[in-house]
Amino acid sequence: MPSLGGVCALVGEGLRPLFDCEIVWRGDRIVEIEANSNGRLQDVEHIVLPSFINAHTHIGDSLAKEAYIGLGLEEAVDPHKGLKTKIISTASKNDLVKAMRSVLEQCVSLGVTHLIDFREGGLEGLSLGREASQGLDIDLLLLGRLATPPSKGRILENQGFTDFELEELHKVCEKGNGLGISGANEYSDKMLTQIREIVRGQNKLLAVHCLESHETRGRLKGVLGRDEFQRCFNMLRPDVFVHMTDATPQEISYAFNMGVVVSCPRSNAALGNGFPPLTQILNGGGGLGTDNVMVNSPDMFREMEFAYKCLVGTTRKPFQRVEEVLKSATVNLRPRLGLKPIEVDAEADFMVLNVRELRPFWNLHSLVVNRAQRENIEQVVRKGRKLYEKPVCV
């Protein structure tokens, strides 16, 4: 049976370190974890931690890397007129698939085994996403949407979807893992309710960008009477609220009563939307995502480090529980995907970091969050199979 010995494993939901530990797996399951009670922090050379779940991405805009520079949120990513939409709609399918595949390969070498992706382009967009991930052993959850978003006039008149659109949404939801809604402002009240009914009917995942900025909160309030959060919360009732940058503590707690919050702090900062309320999001057990590949590399190490420093910087207070940041990148969303943290009988999904050159260090969780990087990854294991192994230099 394959095994790892003499490692420090971060086990369970709390990522508790077990020093000088042996992990054994059979097939896709962990069958044994045994620790030497005399193990010490000072001797740690290898850390085994759950693989990353990148809980929010748009791999489709990987053809537009860095094109957002100098642009605001709407100019960059608006589904009707943003630069991203223009670049993607004029690209060849072949180039699009190649760019998405290269991002997915990068994700594997960065310790990401699961991605929750907002896939643009309707049914065709889904099949291009599937084509890009073919043969790669990565779990790519695709949340689709309509190929063409409804016009503003129809939203303001509170029209519902046409029969054609309803059929498309049903099919997109069925062929993908659910629906990923670009924002409540892009749909009428009636449409939001229809989206909810479709996803619930198929028992799939429903996610939405919500309160990404202060401006998106109030954009349609004057006309529709409710702000963006109220419309999401009352009509769409999603499982995943992405961003919540402008949310109050009360709204964060409402969102966690309904589902989960996924935060993308690097994207929020880069697009000029401020900094998310990370203390509340981490306290609630939220996830972390790298958002648009146009804006960010899909690197969860970078996202974690930024999140931690952002949290301390914006609250102007020390934050001792750095493991909460690591949990948001690794274990918090696992139950929603039917997965467990590192424990006996869980699927063998983990990565091994070689931290020998980073010694000496005083805080294990902080070492991973604030200092580890791709070059420290020795291997990535998914369902007991090695997905990635660091090339040996000769």
Ligand SMILES: [Zn+2]
């Ligand atoms: Zn997004």
